[in-house]
C-alpha cells in the first residue's frame with residue numbers, strides 16, 4: 001500500500017459471464033456496502049454485453065462498473081468495437097487498456113494502448129493501463145527494461161492520478177496460480193513508482209499501481225501489503241462474489 005492512496009480492488013471478467021452471472025454482481029454490490037467502502041474502491045469489468053445492466057444493478061452501491069477495452073476513435077466504421085464514449089454512456093467509469101491478452105490476441109502495440117488511453121480520458125473514463133513482462137523476458141533479466149518501455153510508451157502525457165491507474169501483471173502469473181515473491185513485487189512496484197514520479201512529478205507519486213496475476217483470497221493480504229501495491233486487478237477470482245469479497249475484505253486489517 002502507499003500512504004494516502006485509496007486502494008482499488010478491480011475484477012476483470014474477461015470473456016466470461018452471461019445474464020445468469022448478474023447475481024454475482026448483485027451480491028458484490030451488496031457486499032461492498034459498509035465502513036470499508038470509504039477506504040477501498042471496488043470495480044468489476046464484465047463483458048460489454050452486461051455493461052449497461054450491471055451499472056443499473058449498482059445504482060445504490062459503491063461498486064463501480066467498467067469495460068475491458070475500447071477503440072481509440074470516438075465512433076465510425078469499426079465493426080465489433082466499442083468506444084470509450086459508449087462505455088461512459090452506459091455509466092461505466094473505467095476501462096482496462098493494454099491487457100496482455102489484447103496485446104497478444106490482437107497484436108496491440110504500446111502506441112495503440114496510448115491512443116486508447118487518450119480516448120478513455122477524452123470520454124471522462126479512468127484508464128487502467130496494463131503492463132508486464134513475459135516469462136521469457138523475466139528469465140532474460142529484462143523485467144525492468146520492459147516495464148520502463150511499456151510505461152513510457154503506453155502512458156500519454158495527460159495521465160494524472162485521477163484519470164489513470166497502472167496495473168502490473170506479469171504475463172507468466174496470469175491464470176497460472178504462480179505469483180512473484182513479495183520482494184519481486186516490491187522491486188517492480190518501487191521501480192514503476194520512481195518512473196512515474198520522474199515523468200509526472202507529484203501526480204506520479206499518487207497514481208495507483210495495481211498488482212494482477214493469480215490474486216486469490218489466500219494470497220491477497222500478503223500481496224496487497226507490499227509497498228506501492230495500491231490494489232489488485234483480479235481475473236478468475238473475481239467471477240464469484242464470495243472470492244472477490246474475500247479479497248476486498250483482506251483490506252479490513254490492512255487499512256485499520
Ligand SMILES: O=C[C@H](O)COP(=O)(O)O
Pocket residue numbers: 012099169173174175176177212213214215233234235236237
Ligand atoms: O486482469 C486480470 C489478470 O489477467 C489476472 O488474471 P488471474 O487473476 O486469473 O490470474
